[in-house]
Amino acid sequence: MSETRILPPFPEHQPEPEHRPAEPGRPRRGGLVALVLAGSLVVGGAAGVGGAAAWDAWQDEAGAPTPDRQVARVADTDDTPAPEGSVEQVAAQVLPSVVKIDVTGPGGSGSGSGIILTSDGQILTNHHVVEVAAQGGSLSVSFDDGTHARARVLGTDPLTDTAVIQAEDVSGLTPATIGESANVDVGQQVVAIGSPFGLDATVTSGIVSALARPVNVGSDAEGNATVYPAIQTDAAINPGNSGGPLVDLDGNVVGINSSIRTAGSSMSGSPSGSIGLGFAIPIDEVMPLVEDMAAGETPVHARMGVGVGTAATTDDLTADGAVIREITPGSAAEEAGLEVGDVVTAVDDTLITDSDSLIATVRSYRPGDTVTVTFTRDGDEQTAEVTLESDAELSNS
The missing domain is CATH 2.30.42.10 (PDZ domain)
Structure with a gap:
C-alpha cells in the first residue's frame, strides 16, 4: 500500500504527517553502501585486468579471423564533449555547486544536500536537514573537489522548509545559477542532484510531472502548517537528496528537492526508496526569504x-x-x-x-x-x- 510520508532525519521517534521530506540519509548505512560499492569496484577492476590478460592469450591461440570465423573487436572510441543541453553537460555544470551536509545533534545524526549561493560559502538547504543541529549540534559540508568545512546556521524558515547555512573559512566556490520556477512546464526535462543515502554527487533525471502540487509537510511549533506549491517530478529523489537542486537543462536551479511519496516501508522497517513521486520547493517562492535568513532575521510571508x-x-x-x-x-x-x-x-x-x-x-x-x-x-x-x-x-x- 502506498503512503505519503515526510522523511525527517530520524522518523523512529517523530510523528508522521501526510508527506515526508526526503530525509538526510543515515551516514552509517551510507558508509556501508559506499564500502560495498568500493569493494565491488576493486573486484571488478581485478577481474578486468585478468580478463584482459586472458583475452590477449586467447587471441594469440585463436589466431587471425577466417572467412568462416569472426571474433569480437575492441573499439577505439573517443570521449566526445557532452552535447549542449544534455544531462551529462548539466551534471558537469552543476555538480561543483552542490554539497553534502553532515549533521550531528542531541537527536542523532544524518546527511542531506545543499546549493552553493555565494563564493564565500552561503548555502541553501532544507530546514529539516539542519534542525537536528539546532541545539548543540554541528554541521560539516563536503564539496565537489573533496574538501570539507565546518558550517553554522544563518537562518531557518520552517514554514517553507528552507534554511541558509555558512561554510567557514572557504573562498572561490562555484555559486549555482538560479532560474525561474515560474517558467517551468509540465513535461519539461529536469535533473536532480544530491546525496541520497549518503552517496554524494548523485545525478538523476526525469520530467516535471505536475506543478503547484500542494504538499503539507507538517507544522511549526505554533501549529502553522508547512505547505508549499511543489514542483512534482519523476526524477529519482531519495532520503539524503533533501536540500539539493532540481535544475532545468540549462543548468538553472528551479527547485529545492524536499519530499517524496513512498510505497510504505521496506522489510527492515526503513522507508522505501523513490517510486517516481518527488517534490521540490519552487525556487521563486524562497529567494525573497534568503536575504532575511542570511542576515539572521525571521522571514516573513x-x-x-x-x-x-x-x-x-x-x-x-x-x-x-x-x-x-x-x-x-x-x-x-x-x-x-x-x-x-x-x-x-x-x-x-x-x-x-x-x-x-x-x-x-x-x-x-x-x-x-x-x-x-x-x-x-x-x-x-x-x-x-x-x-x-x-x-x-x-x-x-
Whole structure:
C-alpha cells in the first residue's frame, strides 16, 4: 500500500504527517553502501585486468579471423564533449555547486544536500536537514573537489522548509545559477542532484510531472502548517537528496528537492526508496526569504488572516475549495469583506481545491501584493480584492 510520508532525519521517534521530506540519509548505512560499492569496484577492476590478460592469450591461440570465423573487436572510441543541453553537460555544470551536509545533534545524526549561493560559502538547504543541529549540534559540508568545512546556521524558515547555512573559512566556490520556477512546464526535462543515502554527487533525471502540487509537510511549533506549491517530478529523489537542486537543462536551479511519496516501508522497517513521486520547493517562492535568513532575521510571508478548512463533500460530489472557519479581526480578509462560511475557490488564476491549496497559494505571494479572491457565499459566486499582509503576527493563512 502506498503512503505519503515526510522523511525527517530520524522518523523512529517523530510523528508522521501526510508527506515526508526526503530525509538526510543515515551516514552509517551510507558508509556501508559506499564500502560495498568500493569493494565491488576493486573486484571488478581485478577481474578486468585478468580478463584482459586472458583475452590477449586467447587471441594469440585463436589466431587471425577466417572467412568462416569472426571474433569480437575492441573499439577505439573517443570521449566526445557532452552535447549542449544534455544531462551529462548539466551534471558537469552543476555538480561543483552542490554539497553534502553532515549533521550531528542531541537527536542523532544524518546527511542531506545543499546549493552553493555565494563564493564565500552561503548555502541553501532544507530546514529539516539542519534542525537536528539546532541545539548543540554541528554541521560539516563536503564539496565537489573533496574538501570539507565546518558550517553554522544563518537562518531557518520552517514554514517553507528552507534554511541558509555558512561554510567557514572557504573562498572561490562555484555559486549555482538560479532560474525561474515560474517558467517551468509540465513535461519539461529536469535533473536532480544530491546525496541520497549518503552517496554524494548523485545525478538523476526525469520530467516535471505536475506543478503547484500542494504538499503539507507538517507544522511549526505554533501549529502553522508547512505547505508549499511543489514542483512534482519523476526524477529519482531519495532520503539524503533533501536540500539539493532540481535544475532545468540549462543548468538553472528551479527547485529545492524536499519530499517524496513512498510505497510504505521496506522489510527492515526503513522507508522505501523513490517510486517516481518527488517534490521540490519552487525556487521563486524562497529567494525573497534568503536575504532575511542570511542576515539572521525571521522571514516573513504573505497571509490573508483567516483560518480555513476543506470544503465538505455534498450529494456524493467532491466539493473543491477552502472554507473560511475564522477571520482575524482587522485582517486583510476582514477588510476585503470576506466572511466566515465563504468558500474560496480561486486566487487570481489558481484554482483552490482545499485548505492546503489556499495556504500554499497565498504563501507564493509577498506581503503587500493584491490578489483577486473568488469565493462562493450562499451558492453565489463573488470576488474580492485582497491586499495580503505580513505574517509578523501569525495566523493560519
